[in-house]
Amino acid sequence: MDKLLIQGGVPLSGEVRISGAKNAALPILCAGLLSADTLTLSNVPHLRDITTMLTLLGQMGLYVTVDEKMGVAMNGANIDKREAPYEMVKTMRASILVLGPLVARFGEARVSLPGGCAIGSRPVDLHIKGLQAMGAHIDIEHGYIVARAERLKGARIFMDMVSVTGTENLMMAACLADGETVIENAAREPEVVDLAQCLVSMGAQISGAGTDVIRIRGVEKLHGANHRIMPDRIETGTYLCAAAATGGEIRLINTSAAYLDSVIDKLMDAGCDISSEKSPNHEAIILRAPKKLSAVSIRTSPYPAFPTDMQAQFMAINAVASGTAIIRETIFENRFMHAVELQRLGANIRIDGNQAVIEGVAKLTGATVMATDLRASASLVIAGLVAEGETLIDRIYHLDRGYECIEEKLSQLGARIKRVH
Ligand code: UD1
Numbered sequence: 001m002d003k004l005l006i007q008g009g010v011p012l013s014g015e016v017r018i019s020g021a022k023n024a025a026l027p028i029l030c031a032g033l034l035s036a037d038t039l040t041l042s043n044v045p046h047l048r049d050i051t052t053m054l055t056l057l058g059q060m061g062l063y064v065t066v067d068e069k070m071g072v073a074m075n076g077a078n079i080d081k082r083e084a085p086y087e088m089v090k091t092m093r094a095s096i097l098v099l100g101p102l103v104a105r106f107g108e109a110r111v112s113l114p115g116g117c118a119i120g121s122r123p124v125d126l127h128i129k130g131l132q133a134m135g136a137h138i139d140i141e142h143g144y145i146v147a148r149a150e151r152l153k154g155a156r157i158f159m160d161m162v163s164v165t166g167t168e169n170l171m172m173a174a175c176l177a178d179g180e181t182v183i184e185n186a187a188r189e190p191e192v193v194d195l196a197q198c199l200v201s202m203g204a205q206i207s208g209a210g211t212d213v214i215r216i217r218g219v220e221k222l223h224g225a226n227h228r229i230m231p232d233r234i235e236t237g238t239y240l241c242a243a244a245a246t247g248g249e250i251r252l253i254n255t256s257a258a259y260l261d262s263v264i265d266k267l268m269d270a271g272c273d274i275s276s277e278k279s280p281n282h283e284a285i286i287l288r289a290p291k292k293l294s295a296v297s298i299r300t301s302p303y304p305a306f307p308t309d310m311q312a313q314f315m316a317i318n319a320v321a322s323g324t325a326i327i328r329e330t331i332f333e334n335r336f337m338h339a340v341e342l343q344r345l346g347a348n349i350r351i352d353g354n355q356a357v358i359e360g361v362a363k364l365t366g367a368t369v370m371a372t373d374l375r376a377s378a379s380l381v382i383a384g385l386v387a388e389g390e391t392l393i394d395r396i397y398h399l400d401r402g403y404e405c406i407e408e409k410l411s412q413l414g415a416r417i418k419r420v421h
Pocket of ligand 1: 023026093094122123124125126127128161162163164165166191307308309331332333
């Protein structure tokens with residue numbers, strides 16, 4: 001199993017290119033199921049989760065080609081299997097995103113229930129309820145969601161909680177339903193907007209994406225389109241945190257500050273100087289870190305508030321900041337597993353339910369630590385980059401699910417980091 005070996009203490013410096021967004025690419029790949037024509041995507045990140053999704057879609061009969069620049073072309077004319085098996089769903093919960101498109105286009109789907117995961121129970125009841133409201137008949141059989149429908153009907157759906165993939169699944173399903181669907185309390189995440197833009201270019205009629213009420217007027221069928229995946233705001237935020245924690249200075253290209261207000265605000269509160277350069281076809285974010293960061297408290301919430309996917313990285317920067325920070329996690333239960341690993345590096349963190357209190361320490365010292373989930377792994381990398389001496393991070397397959405070429409990108413910024421087998 002691969003591990004990452006980091007020799008800490010080097011301030012990051014230089015330029016790095018941000019990849020396409022994993023969480024936009026995953027639902028957009030599933031949108032390929034909605035049409036018999038070809039959907040062509042660019043800026044698709046080269047990640048384990050993307051490969052898993054392409055394998056799953058390929059098993060269903062979606063014809064996929066990938067070029068050397070990760071341009072992906074998908075043709076859905078010959079889909080003959082409407083199933084997502086347990087083996088795939090358990091490795092990647094986002095597999096649930098095939099449910100809506102399959103029922104909407106073929107009137108049937110068999111998708112494994114995801115079960116628990118490292119960051120809590122994460123149910124999919126909202127996905128199921130929404131499809132039922134559109135007239136789908138749903139049974140749970142042998143651990144699978146079995147959905148059937150003649151043609152889905154437009155419906156008014158109130159989402160009890162803000163769910164990103166729930167909103168995306170139902171929005172995709174509603175594109176081919178008969179009549180108008182209104183999703184209330186919809187997720188406003190930029191990835192939902194990116195998916196909506198792709199669907200619109202395929203002929204869907206959607207308004208309100210990016211607000212909490214999305215209206216979709218169903219059409220008979222969708223056609224092919226070209227779409228460029230938006231930049232990854234969480235990868236962007238992670239590199240900003242890594243530069244901030246190491247007292248560095250970096251420039252991120254192929255990204256946008258537009259979706260990162262809450263994160264940039266907090267980094268500025270911590271003492272970083274952040275600016276962006278914008279021209280019609282180019283945007284860059286530049287961060288200059290102070291010698292010592294100030295502690296910043298955060299509370300995670302749905303977009304546009306502070307993202308839960310940046311919580312772990314902020315725990316790492318607070319570990320070496322001056323002062324005390326409080327982190328409240330309101331989206332997921334059990335999302336503090338990185339805290340005990342950070343403690344192994346010398347961080348002073350107290351956990352009380354969904355709240356963590358972090359007292360900044362003068363220095364961290366390298367140790368062997370274990371990655372537990374994707375963003376937890378990112379926080380360990382950041383801490384390892386700051387720590388004195390050598391940090392060995394085990395189980396980095398989590399990182400490969402969501403960070404493209406992380407050791408190459410960090411090396412390019414001057415970090416002493418290598419992958420060991
Ligand atoms: C997506 C992101 C993930 C991010 C999360 C929150 C993708 C592929 N993943 O995950 O990186 O951390 O949003 O921003 O885009 N819930 C229910 N019932 C449901 C669905 C969700 O109770 O049917 C709850 C969840 O347990 C959680 C909350 O709603 O407490 C938000 O989860 P949700 O937005 O659905 O997360 P994902 O879409 O799985």
